[in-house]
Amino acid sequence: MTIHLTNTATRQKEPFVPLDPDNVRMYVCGPTVYDRAHLGNARPVIVFDVLYRLLRHVYGVDHVTYVRNFTDVDDKINARAAESGRSIGDITDETTQWYLEDMAAVGALEPSIRGANHDKAMPRATAYIAEMIAMIEDLIAKGFAYTAPISFGHNSKAVYFNAEKAPEHAFFEVEKYSRYGVLSGRTVDEMISGARSERGEGKRSPMDFVLWKPSTIDQPDWESPWGRGRPGWHIECSAMAKSLLGSTFDIHGGGNDLMFPHHENEIAQSCCANGTEKMANFWLHNEMLQVEGKKMSKSLGNFFTVRDLLDQGVPGEVIRFVFLSTHYRKPMDWTAEKAREAKDTLQSWYNLTDGVQSSGKASFQLIDALSDDLNTPLALSILHEIARSGSAKELKLGMQLLGFTNPEQLDWWRTETVFLPGTFSSGSTPLYLNEIVPFLRKWQDLRLAKDYVAADALKVKLEKTGLRISNSTSGPTAVVPYGFDPSKLEDI
Ligand SMILES: Nc1ncnc2c1ncn2[C@@H]1O[C@H](COP(=O)(O)OP(=O)(O)OP(=O)(O)O)[C@@H](O)[C@H]1O
Numbered sequence: 170m171t172i173h174l175t176n177t178a179t180r181q182k183e184p185f186v187p188l189d190p191d192n193v194r195m196y197v198c199g200p201t202v203y204d205r206a207h208l209g210n211a212r213p214v215i216v217f218d219v220l221y222r223l224l225r226h227v228y229g230v231d232h233v234t235y236v237r238n239f240t241d242v243d244d245k246i247n248a249r250a251a252e253s254g255r256s257i258g259d260i261t262d263e264t265t266q267w268y269l270e271d272m273a274a275v276g277a278l279e280p281s282i283r284g285a286n287h288d289k290a291m292p293r294a295t296a297y298i299a300e301m302i303a304m305i306e307d308l309i310a311k312g313f314a315y316t317a318p319i320s321f322g323h324n325s326k327a328v329y330f331n332a333e334k335a336p337e338h339a340f341f342e343v344e345k346y347s348r349y350g351v352l353s354g355r356t357v358d359e360m361i362s363g364a365r366s367e368r369g370e371g372k373r374s375p376m377d378f379v380l381w382k383p384s385t386i387d388q389p390d391w392e393s394p395w396g397r398g399r400p401g402w403h404i405e406c407s408a409m410a411k412s413l414l415g416s417t418f419d420i421h422g423g424g425n426d427l428m429f430p431h432h433e434n435e436i437a438q439s440c441c442a443n444g445t446e447k448m449a450n451f452w453l454h455n456e457m458l459q460v461e462g463k464k465m466s467k468s469l470g471n472f473f474t475v476r477d478l479l480d481q482g483v484p485g486e487v488i489r490f491v492f493l494s495t496h497y498r499k500p501m502d503w504t505a506e507k508a509r510e511a512k513d514t515l516q517s518w519y520n521l522t523d524g525v526q527s528s529g530k531a532s533f534q535l536i537d538a539l540s541d542d543l544n545t546p547l548a549l550s551i552l553h554e555i556a557r558s559g560s561a562k563e564l565k566l567g568m569q570l571l572g573f574t575n576p577e578q579l580d581w582w583r584t585e586t587v588f589l590p591g592t593f594s595s596g597s598t599p600l601y602l603n604e605i606v607p608f609l610r611k612w613q614d615l616r617l618a619k620d621y622v623a624a625d626a627l628k629v630k631l632e633k634t635g636l637r638i639s640n641s642t643s644g645p646t647a648v649v650p651y652g653f654d655p656s657k658l659e660d661i
């Protein structure tokens with residue numbers, strides 16, 4: 170069975186043939202670490218996690234390398250340090266840790282080098298400055314890049330190191346690379362207006378972009394042939410990808426907001442420095458999580474974080490489920506309704522598969538769906554069918570393939586059912602039997618007395634505590650959610 174993926178570079182769905190089936194190589198642009206990940210940032214993580222799992226399934230765990238970087242040098246980080254009075258290292262260490270915790274909570278595997286956990290699978294940009302400098306020197310030597318000294322104005326001299334010699338910018342000269350713009354399919358005008366936001370003294374053309382920039386004394390800096398300075402964002406990914414995956418690798422991924430200019434610039438740098446035709450054979454881009462039609466983003470301020478949802482009691486698996494119910498190339502919204510439905514579904518699936526042995530291979534139908542350009546909505550509907558047919562083992566295998574791994578320590582989905590008069594569903598006595606039964610009795614009495622108004626009011630109050638109250642064939646019934654807090658009953 171061949172995996173087919175939509176390749177942004179060709180705008181077609183193509184059969185995926187790895188360069189080396191013994192080591193399938195994927196790079197995904199990671200976060201800039203200065204704040205909590207917002208919910209939109211989790212979308213590429215979950216999408217590429219599914220692809221990673223599929224590749225491991227097809228080629229074997231030891232035959233897939235997945236690299237996702239941390240951008241820990243960036244002007245947004247400097248700004249956060251300046252406004253908070255904290256050190257850059259503190260901010261990047263803390264947010265890196267947060268990111269790892271939040272992405273683990275949504276069921277994402279950590280990237281790995283052929284299945285082995287390794288620092289190199291999650292490289293920090295600051296550990297690759299020497300490689301970035303070498304690549305920039307290479308680009309200059311080959312005539313694709315140039316340098317330009319900053320001009321010392323009346324007050325700028327004092328703020329730079331080594332004031333004797335003006336530090337220099339290094340720029341990539343876009344005109345030298347004929348395939349610039351091919352990935353995103355943009356016109357020169359569109360690219361010029363997109364590039365204008367990036368300032369830089371001494372640029373030959375507004376489209377040229379920064380490879381290296383001088384640092385003032387209050388900015389992070391490294392020694393370089395162009396004076397003390399720091400790298401531009403794009404060169405970070407080119408240098409790390411080359412160093413860890415080679416000059417040409419299989420798949421490069423990220424959100425479609427990165428297609429231009431970031432990925433266009435990565436391609437220009439890598440292909441020109443490495444003398445290759447392609448940086449990656451396949452370019453994959455996920456569409457955006459939106460809020461009222463606009464991209465969820467930090468700059469627009471229309472965001473909430475993954476941690477906000479987790480703290481509100483939305484399980485990470487529910488976040489994952491909601492993302493997978495929309496195809497990765499379609500924009501989507503987060504809604505409370507989708508989260509509720511996902512939670513109900515997962516709750517029933519986890520209960521159905523609880524304790525079921527799960528060795529074996531996931532169903533072919535499911536692999537087929539994922540192999541067709543990661544059709545996760547179809548995969549979920551196949552799981553629905555499997556669940557309806559009652560095939561618990563097959564369901565569990567399928568859930569595992571999609572990353573719903575049923576973590577025993579986080580069994581938010583476990584429920585118990587209490588019936589009147591004091592019987593219960595599971596083998597052991599429910600924890601809150603004695604607290605709940607009197608309320609069920611009272612509800613039954615009100616109904617028998619035909620005082621439906623009071624009965625309904627009581628039901629509403631009980632359901633506010635998290636119980637689900639109904640009248641089953643066995644009589645009044647309360648479904649008790651995992652983590653139920655009986656002290657909430659005291660106010661009724
Ligand atoms: N709303 C979104 N929906 C889906 N993916 C997103 C969204 N916003 C950002 N991403 C992706 O998240 C990843 C991390 O991006 P990055 O760290 O640059 O985001 P950011 O700069 O923190 O966010 P923002 O774009 O909100 O300023 C990238 O792959 C990017 O494409």
Ligand SMILES: [Zn+2]
Pocket residue numbers: 197198199406431435
């Ligand atoms: Zn990148």
